[in-house]
Amino acid sequence: MKAKHVYIGIFGKRNQGKSALINAIAGQDIAIVADVAGTTTDPVKKSIEIFGIGPSVLVDTAGIDDEGEIGRKRVQKTFEAAKTVDVALLVISENQFGASETAMIQKFREYNTPFLIVQNKADVMPLSADLKQELLSFNVPVLECSAINHHGIDELVKAIVQITPPSAHQPDTLVGDLVKRGDLVVLVMPQDSEAPEGRLILPQVQVIRDLLDNHAVAIALQTEELSDFLRTQTPKLIITDSQVFAQVSQIVTTVEQATPGKHLPLTSFSIILSRAKGNFELFLQGVPAIENLKDGDRILMMESCTHVTSCEDIGRHKIPALLRKSTGKKLDFTFVAALEPLPHNLSEYALAIQCGGCMVTKKQLQNRVEQVRKSGVPITNYGMSIAWLTNIYKRVTEIFTNNESC
Ligand SMILES: Nc1nc2c(ncn2[C@@H]2O[C@H](COP(=O)(O)OP(=O)(O)O)[C@@H](O)[C@H]2O)c(=O)[nH]1
Ligand SMILES: [Mg+2]
Known part of the structure; x- marks a missing residue:
């Protein structure tokens, strides 16, 4: 399966150099960098390839200290972004760390978003020993860099790779641990009046794709054809639409009983899918x-x-x-x-x-x-x-x- 994109959110007050940092990481100018506070109003995204985690997207955000009615809306949007990104960078500069940052950290914790803290503009002011001590108490990596001089950027990228959970970049596999190359898998997919016209529903498409990725042999059929098929074949696994669970289970049990020693593992699309999304x-x-x-x-x-x-x-x-x-x-x-x-x-x-x-x-x-x-x-x-x-x-x-x- 294709590797997933890792979403990396850049958060912090206005003017800390968030956009400049994106440019430095991406190695080219994409976000608008300016010394007028609040230049980044809409999230800017930049796709890059990072060694160790693969395709990634840098997500620029509006300052978490933005003011006024529109500003507060932007801050809300930024908080929402903290929920969906895989990892986050909290950018500060000139040893300014206060209520906005602690509120942001609270959001990262609430949303289980791994993060690190980076003091930018190290060329202007190094991180004070006192603040460093305070920041380390959050138990996350604390780094220093200069976006303008490109100092500390490599270390920053390495730290990003380290805090990225494997699940954020490893491909999700739906059936990879259940089937091997060449295994026969039967998919029971009723195409009744509830099925959409002329296409298959997404869970079915996803499972078929994953079976192909794992070089299993997928057979798609409807409930009426199942019994005859199972009498001559012994698939490694049967995956059925939940709506015909009872019927399919009955067929499978009848075939098993008719052939001593025949065991036909049965599960459903929704159960396979519920595994992939965790929980x-x-x-x-x-x-x-x-x-x-x-x-x-x-x-x-x-x-x-x-x-x-x-x-x-x-x-x-x-x-x-x-x-x-x-x-x-x-x-x-x-x-x-x-x-x-x-x-x-x-x-x-x-x-x-x-x-x-x-x-x-x-x-x-x-x-x-x-x-x-x-x-x-x-x-x-x-x-x-x-x-x-x-x-x-x-x-x-x-x-x-x-x-x-x-
Ligand atoms: N000296 C210095 N200035 C920086 C650095 N990074 C950004 N700046 C400046 O800080 C200002 C705000 O940068 P910007 O990236 O727009 O900040 P943002 O609001 O956090 O996105 C701009 O004038 C940048 O040139 C840095 O590492 N060193
Ligand atoms: Mg900006």
């Missing part, structure tokens, strides 16, 4: 909370996209209906779409159910999931809850809970 363990732990639901309990349905019809139908209708039927309780559902803020009263929810997250980045999804986890609410995802409610949970997750490869 798999958390989702596994969260799903049994379904058994404790009571009348009047609130359930938060977390959708990542607003317009993939089949996902919307699963989240808005299928899962609520299944939950009501299976528990027999009066449940109250709240739906949050895309990256809408989560409700303030999170802790009042008995359960949260996240969609597969195919339309958002890992970091975006994890930040939302983390918010729920921190509030103490059990969280699981669409695929796992459907599996639980249709009593095949154990079967579709056993390849992940028993051992690493099936």
